[in-house]
Structures are given as structure tokens and as C-alpha cells.
Amino acid sequence: MQQDLTPATQHLIFIGGGHAHAIALLMMAMKKPAGVRITLISNLVQTPYSGMLPGLIAGHYNFDQIHIDLGRFCRYAGIDFIEDSVTGIDPTNRTVQCLNHPDFSYDLLSIDTGSTPDLSAIPGATEFSTPVKPVRQLLSYWEALQNKVMQGDDSQEIHIGTVGGGASAVEVLLAMQYKLYKMLKKQQRSTDHLHFHIISGPQQVLPSHNPRVQKRYLKVLQDRNIKLHKGFRVSQVKQGRVISETGQTVELDEIIWATAAQGAGWPASAGLECSDNGCIRVNDYLQSLSHPDIFACGDIADMVNYPRPKAGVFAVRQGAPLAHNLQAALTGQAFIRHKPQKQFLSLVSTGDRFAVASKGPFSLAGDWVWRWKDSIDQRFMRRFSDLTELPDQTPGTQLKIENPDMRCGGCGAKVGHSILNRVLKQLPPPPNDIEIGLNRPDDAAVIDVPEGKLLVQSVDSFRQLVNDDFLFGQIAANHALGDIFAMGAQPHSAQALVSLPHASDEIIEQRLRHLLLGASKVLSACNIGLIGGHTSEGTELTLGFTINGLADRQQLLTKQGLQPGDKLILTKPLGTGTLFASDMRSQAQGHWISLALKQMLHSNYQASQILTAAGAHACTDVTGFGLVGHLHEMLNGSGLSVRLRLAKLPLLDGTLACLRAGIFSSLHPQNRKFEHSVLNIHEFDGEILTEVLFDPQTAGGLLAAVSAEQAEQVVGELQASGYSQACIIGSVRQEASDQVILA
Structure with a gap:
């Protein structure tokens, strides 16, 4: 994709790589707004497509087939990808806090972090069960469970059950049974020692589906010897069993939790208006009711005018209106309303290559339905893997920047003094043995070389390698230090040479701060610091360091x-x-x-x-x-x-x-x-x-x-x-x- 060299004046941040964000990012990549820096922050490089998860568990797909490669997609689309977990936001100062990065400033924010089953209300659920989300945790558990069954003794009974009677619980359990039976039969082993259970609070399975679907799945469960415990509302979980509100007990060695979900706690802590389940309340534009510069979608969002179940189909269909409204917010255009449909096509699998389709009161079933579902899912995933279909980047509406073509050369291309001062104040202080450095700024740095020591110097500089400034700062510093370490010298101090792409002052300041804080993290680990450097503006980001080291002559490598x-x-x-x-x-x-x-x-x-x-x-x-x-x-x-x-x-x-x-x-x-x-x-x-x-x-x-x-x-x-x-x-x-x- 061609690079947009328009100076960035606004920063749009996406938190989370959910289905709605994936679609919105795809659409914005088709026509990326000029002058906008777009960043995706996600703790996952590969985000799962929930509709294909049962197929992965059953062995119909491999890991890559059901995961969107966010890193690869963002690189192609010209979007900065940050692999990290968000810990909070500050809506007043418009910043995002992360676990392993400095704060990010934003002009516009969109949140699609999904939801996870709420285990907190049931004593013992957190300790003795595994939730279906996060998917990464479930897949690790599933791998361990397969090993346990295959390496175990067939005379030892194992009871496996899901808590929850919805589509997620039913599909996951049927997929697990199918795969375990297939693996055991391949080794000509018995399956009689495996017992499967569904713990359903309501009196019927798949309560959000029509009676025909419910009846069909009751027969599937019966045919496959899966015990359905209806009206069993779990009040407590102990090692090896679940206990109902009425005191009934079901023995379960393995417990998978698939009940009502909740959002992360940090949106509510930040002051966003949220529902009791922690989900962000949004209007018809997918805009936070309390903060109009923040949007939310997918499972983390509750549309107040159109409440809907937490289902992937709704998240996917939010992608297009979200992309439009984010573009509109950036360019001052009109928003569009999103009204989710009341009835939607549901495709639920049965573990094997068989599925049931339903919409409203209608339903169909068969292996052809599974093939239909498979084709829909595969087509969706190809949108993110077949990147050749994306056109060259066509900038959208031009955003205003003061005299973008009148950037000076020479010393007129330096980063402004006030920006530089604010960034330098956030860096760790240099060591005490620096005569003159950032602690006492002058025209040049001065260091005192101890008697008997050799001064070892090296310089390295290169273009940006990865669209994560904080990581790039660390990598560039690590690379520059390599020559010093190769010679057996002890690093002493460093000077930085930075060239930043033209942008607004706010964006330049954030990028410089991330670069130098990243470098300082590496330098501080070696007990050294920055003592000076030079900054400038240019067409692309480059970063380099001059490293000073000290060594004894006889120990020099x-x-x-x-x-x-x-x-x-x-x-x-x-x-x-x-x-x-x-x-x-x-x-x-x-x-x-x-x-x-x-x-x-x-x-x-x-x-x-x-x-x-x-x-x-x-x-x-x-x-x-x-x-x-x-x-x-x-x-x-x-x-x-x-x-x-x-x-x-x-x-x-x-x-x-x-x-x-x-x-x-x-x-x-x-x-x-x-x-x-x-x-x-x-x-x-x-x-x-x-x-x-x-x-x-x-x-x-x-x-x-x-x-x-x-x-x-x-x-x-x-x-x-x-x-x-x-x-x-x-x-x-x-x-x-x-x-x-x-x-």
C-alpha cells in the first residue's frame, strides 16, 4: 500500500481487535483519511473469529484459519499496531494507559475489547472452572484436557461439563466430545469412560432460539449421551462438582463456564457511563452516552435503544457504521444511525460437520448447512488474509495543517524547544559521572574518561523497522549497544539522533517521548543514560545513537x-x-x-x-x-x-x-x-x-x-x-x- 505522507494532525486509537473493529479497520484501510494517524492497541497479535472456534476445537480448522492476523493486516493498511494490554483511559486528558507502554494521546477513541463470562458472583467458579473467553486461555486448557484424556487410563471416568445452556456452551461441548471420541477411536480405545454434561439455568437448551431448534438439539444431546441438567442454577463450585441453589450436586471433573458475560472494569473506572455488567452504554451512532469522543462496539457496548444479545453477528454488522461515523467525527461530516435487526440468521454446529440454521420461527439442518456456514466463515476470513484485494491507499478528506508544504531545512527543521524540554523532563536522570549533559545542558556534552581506561565509541542509525515507537526506541538502542558489548567494554553514555515525520506538535511530542523512553529503558538497564543528541523533522522516522563505552586495554575484545x-x-x-x-x-x-x-x-x-x-x-x-x-x-x-x-x-x-x-x-x-x-x-x-x-x-x-x-x-x-x-x-x-x- 502506498504511504500517505500528509502530516498527521489527529490521532485515532482503536482499543481491541474484535469483529467490529476488524471490519471498520478494513473499510478505513480502503480509504484512509488523510492527516490521521491510526493506532490499534491489542493484547493479541492474532485475534480469534468466534464463529469458527467450535470448528477449531473439533479439529475441522487449524489455529491460523480461525484467527485474524492483526499485525500483518495493520502493516499492510498503514496502521500502527501496538501489542499490549490497556489498563485504563483518562477521558479528560484524552490518554490511554497500557501495561508496557507510555501513555498514548488520542483525539478520537474506539473500544472493542469484547467480554468474558462473569465468574465473580459464584463462589469457587474462578478457582475451579475455565471460561470460554478469553479464547487463548480456553485453547490452552483444551490442549491440556486432550493430553489428559489421551495419556490417561480408560478405566478412570472423566466427567466434562459446560455451565450455560446457550449456543456457545452447546457448540463447545459437542465439539470437544467429537474430537475426543475421534482421537480415542483412532487408537482403538473405548470412549465409555467419558461423560458429558450441560448445566442449564433455564428449563430449555438454547433459550434464545425457536422451539424447533431447541427440540432438534435436545435430540442431538440425547443421541450423543450428553446429560442435560435443566433449571440448574449454579450457586457454588467446588473441586470436582457444581452445586445448585436448591442443593443439587453434579460431579464434574472438568468445568467450562459459558454464562452471561461482563465487560472489563476500566471503562467504568474511567467515568464512562456503563451498564451493570460493565459494558459501555452507546447511542445509535455507537457513541458513548457520556463521552462523545469515545465510541464502543461489539460485546463491550450496550446499545441503549436496541438491546441485543452478545453475538458475533451483531458485532460484524456494527463495523460499517462505526467506520463511517469515525470518519465523520474526524472530518466534521454527518453521522449515520445503526439499527440492528431484531431477527438474525443463526448457524449453530453440532460438533461434526453438521449444523442448524434458524431465523425467527424458521429452521433448517443438515451437512449442507455446515458447508454453507463454512463458506460464509471462510469468505469473512479471506477479507483479512487476501490483502492483495486492498487498493493502494487513497487519502480521504484533507485535514487542515498550517502550511504543510512550507517546512524549513537546516536548523529550521529541528523539533521545537518547548516540545523537547517537556519530553526530556520525563527521561531518567543521567549517571552522576557526567560532567555536562542533559542535567546541565550546554553546547556539547562533557565526560571525564577515568585514568587507565580506553574510550570505545560506536554509532548506528536506521529507518523505522516497526510501527511501535516505544519498541523501536528499545531496538535501536539495543542495536547500537551491540558494538560496545562485542568489544567487552562497559557502556558509559549515549547521544541520540532522531528524525521525525512532519506532524502536529502533539503527535510529534508523543512520538519523541515514546522513542526516547523506549531507548532510556534499555540504557537504564545498562546503568547509563542519554547525555545529549539532536532532533529534526523529515519525511520518515529514523533513530540512531552514538554510544560511549569504557574498557581496560588488556580486557578489550x-x-x-x-x-x-x-x-x-x-x-x-x-x-x-x-x-x-x-x-x-x-x-x-x-x-x-x-x-x-x-x-x-x-x-x-x-x-x-x-x-x-x-x-x-x-x-x-x-x-x-x-x-x-x-x-x-x-x-x-x-x-x-x-x-x-x-x-x-x-x-x-x-x-x-x-x-x-x-x-x-x-x-x-x-x-x-x-x-x-x-x-x-x-x-x-x-x-x-x-x-x-x-x-x-x-x-x-x-x-x-x-x-x-x-x-x-x-x-x-x-x-x-x-x-x-x-x-x-x-x-x-x-x-x-x-x-x-x-x-
Whole structure:
């Protein structure tokens, strides 16, 4: 998608990746309003589509088929994606608080965080049952339950039940029974020890459906030996049983809770008008009754004029009017009302590939209904996976910004003094050994180099890699520190070089604050701080750091120091180049990027200390030139060779898939020129793993040579310190001069 370079003047934040938000974001991606920065905050990179959840439990779908990849979609749509949990909002100051990020400022806010079953009113329910939502928690429980059944003794009876008689409870239980029976029968084992129950408060199952549907499901439950406990209102849950208001008891070893849901507590705590169940009360425009700059939809919203059940079909149909009204709020246009239908098409499955369709008093059933449901669900999901159908971004209504084409160059392009001052006041203070720095601003920073120490300096800068400024600040700082750690030096101080895209003062201030707070988090963990820097405005975000370090001359590590017999240790996995090249093309799965970011956020600080203490003979950090490029630098002029075990190279999830798709970093062809350093690369023609050798890394690991006697111990220490994929990847030989030999 083409990038909109219109300076951002307004910030629209979506909290939660529910069905309504997914549709609204899709529609806004089709015609994104110019001058609006859009951010989605979600604790899930992949959000489940509830209509397909029973099919996943039954084994008809895999995980990816029923999840919308929010990270991948947002990258394609030009939307900033923040993986975090929202803990609160401040409607007065228009800020959003998150668990692991600084506050976000907004001009317009939309909330679609869903709901979860209310366990709080029933003693013991929280301790002894598993709710159907959050889905991630249910799926973890389901995996454990399958293992328990398959590894258990068939003579041991297991009673499994859902509390709740609605469609969710019935579909989930039928799907579980179907999958467990299928797994046991595949091993020619009995299913007689499994017993299934539905605990229904009302006197009938599926109370919101017509009598024909209820009658059909009563027969399904009877045919499948599922015990229905009607009129059983649970008052207490204990280990292994549920107790009703009248004192009846049902023995249950496994309890799944699927009753009336409630919203999160923070909207009400923030002062939004909410119903007793914690859901935000909204008008016909999906606008908060108490705060017109806040919208809500999906299960977290209660439409006061049109109360409806909490069902996915209503959430999906809120997406289009929500998108229109958010656009209207940003551009001053007229809102449209949303009136949800009273009767809706319901498609409920029976575990196997059979389903019942109903609308009002009518119903139909059959395996063809399941195929119909499947086609509807698959078509919905393709809207978010087949991203080629999205057009190039066509900016909508132009928002006003003062003289957007009259931005100055030179020092006139600096970020304003007042903005800079406000941001710098929020940063942690620098260490006390800084003579002149941000604590005493002057024309330049002054540091006192202790006697007997060497000053080690490095500089790194690059374009924005991920649309999360706080994470990008951390990654850029981690990357810049890598050279200092590779030389066995102790970091001392840092200066930042920041270029921010043109935007309103409020947006520039928030972005600068997130960048520098992210960097400061990494620097503070190394007991150093920022002592100066420079800011400017430009067409894109870039961030770099000059890092100062101190080292004893005799303890300084360099690239040249390899000794015959040394083992080569790599502390972190490879693959960031191809993964983020794929991400830029919206071809990388969101969870690949999420896992890669976790590795990139992992500092080399402890690894450097472990390697230095072990007396490493040589060390470098694996970054832009790729593994072979940096090995070439270590071997240059040594007269030695490295035998590299190709199959032992640690890789990030998704690396091979991206390489097989032919997606390479733009630096990859240049790095390929180092292949002359690989003596026998021709023997591995067609082996995709060889491409990993030339993949440029960002915030990559350390590559060190240690004595063979210490290598295994060093790897153990690294793994114990959190470098879980640290390993020996090769050894130093005298077979060929300055060459890498693949094995």
C-alpha cells in the first residue's frame, strides 16, 4: 500500500481487535483519511473469529484459519499496531494507559475489547472452572484436557461439563466430545469412560432460539449421551462438582463456564457511563452516552435503544457504521444511525460437520448447512488474509495543517524547544559521572574518561523497522549497544539522533517521548543514560545513537583473535532481515514478528559479561553484513578457517518460510558478495539454509570464539541467562586460509 505522507494532525486509537473493529479497520484501510494517524492497541497479535472456534476445537480448522492476523493486516493498511494490554483511559486528558507502554494521546477513541463470562458472583467458579473467553486461555486448557484424556487410563471416568445452556456452551461441548471420541477411536480405545454434561439455568437448551431448534438439539444431546441438567442454577463450585441453589450436586471433573458475560472494569473506572455488567452504554451512532469522543462496539457496548444479545453477528454488522461515523467525527461530516435487526440468521454446529440454521420461527439442518456456514466463515476470513484485494491507499478528506508544504531545512527543521524540554523532563536522570549533559545542558556534552581506561565509541542509525515507537526506541538502542558489548567494554553514555515525520506538535511530542523512553529503558538497564543528541523533522522516522563505552586495554575484545581449536558460539537466532522484509510486504505472520521482536529486545549485556569472564579470544556482533560477512572480518588475515555447521544455525520462527518464498532484505544481494569467503558453497546449491548466511540482522547476537574446553559450559551459562537458542555453530581450523567451510 502506498504511504500517505500528509502530516498527521489527529490521532485515532482503536482499543481491541474484535469483529467490529476488524471490519471498520478494513473499510478505513480502503480509504484512509488523510492527516490521521491510526493506532490499534491489542493484547493479541492474532485475534480469534468466534464463529469458527467450535470448528477449531473439533479439529475441522487449524489455529491460523480461525484467527485474524492483526499485525500483518495493520502493516499492510498503514496502521500502527501496538501489542499490549490497556489498563485504563483518562477521558479528560484524552490518554490511554497500557501495561508496557507510555501513555498514548488520542483525539478520537474506539473500544472493542469484547467480554468474558462473569465468574465473580459464584463462589469457587474462578478457582475451579475455565471460561470460554478469553479464547487463548480456553485453547490452552483444551490442549491440556486432550493430553489428559489421551495419556490417561480408560478405566478412570472423566466427567466434562459446560455451565450455560446457550449456543456457545452447546457448540463447545459437542465439539470437544467429537474430537475426543475421534482421537480415542483412532487408537482403538473405548470412549465409555467419558461423560458429558450441560448445566442449564433455564428449563430449555438454547433459550434464545425457536422451539424447533431447541427440540432438534435436545435430540442431538440425547443421541450423543450428553446429560442435560435443566433449571440448574449454579450457586457454588467446588473441586470436582457444581452445586445448585436448591442443593443439587453434579460431579464434574472438568468445568467450562459459558454464562452471561461482563465487560472489563476500566471503562467504568474511567467515568464512562456503563451498564451493570460493565459494558459501555452507546447511542445509535455507537457513541458513548457520556463521552462523545469515545465510541464502543461489539460485546463491550450496550446499545441503549436496541438491546441485543452478545453475538458475533451483531458485532460484524456494527463495523460499517462505526467506520463511517469515525470518519465523520474526524472530518466534521454527518453521522449515520445503526439499527440492528431484531431477527438474525443463526448457524449453530453440532460438533461434526453438521449444523442448524434458524431465523425467527424458521429452521433448517443438515451437512449442507455446515458447508454453507463454512463458506460464509471462510469468505469473512479471506477479507483479512487476501490483502492483495486492498487498493493502494487513497487519502480521504484533507485535514487542515498550517502550511504543510512550507517546512524549513537546516536548523529550521529541528523539533521545537518547548516540545523537547517537556519530553526530556520525563527521561531518567543521567549517571552522576557526567560532567555536562542533559542535567546541565550546554553546547556539547562533557565526560571525564577515568585514568587507565580506553574510550570505545560506536554509532548506528536506521529507518523505522516497526510501527511501535516505544519498541523501536528499545531496538535501536539495543542495536547500537551491540558494538560496545562485542568489544567487552562497559557502556558509559549515549547521544541520540532522531528524525521525525512532519506532524502536529502533539503527535510529534508523543512520538519523541515514546522513542526516547523506549531507548532510556534499555540504557537504564545498562546503568547509563542519554547525555545529549539532536532532533529534526523529515519525511520518515529514523533513530540512531552514538554510544560511549569504557574498557581496560588488556580486557578489550576484538574481531582478530581466533585461535585454532576454538569453538564459535552464537548467542541469538538469525532471520530478522528476511522476516522484516516479508513484514514490509505483509507476507510475514504476526506471531513470527512478535517472537522476532522479543529476541531483538533481548540485550547482549549479560552475554558480553559471560563471554568476557570466559576469556573469549575474539568477538563481534552479527548485524548488517550477515553471519558470513562478520565471519569474513574475523578471519581476514588470520590464516585460519572456520568449519561452520549449517544445520546447527539457530533460526527465528518463520525464517525458512520467508526465504523459501524468495523474500530477501534489500541488503542481502550486497552481502551475497561475501560468498567468495565460503570455500565450498557450490556444494550446497539449492540449499535454502545457505541464504541465512547472508541475511542482515538487526539487534543480532554476539559471535564469539572461546576455547574448546570452555565452550559447553559457556553455552550452558548463556542459556541459563535467557539466551535460549545460544549454541556452538562451528570451530576454528587451519584447513584453508581465511575461509569458511560449510559442513
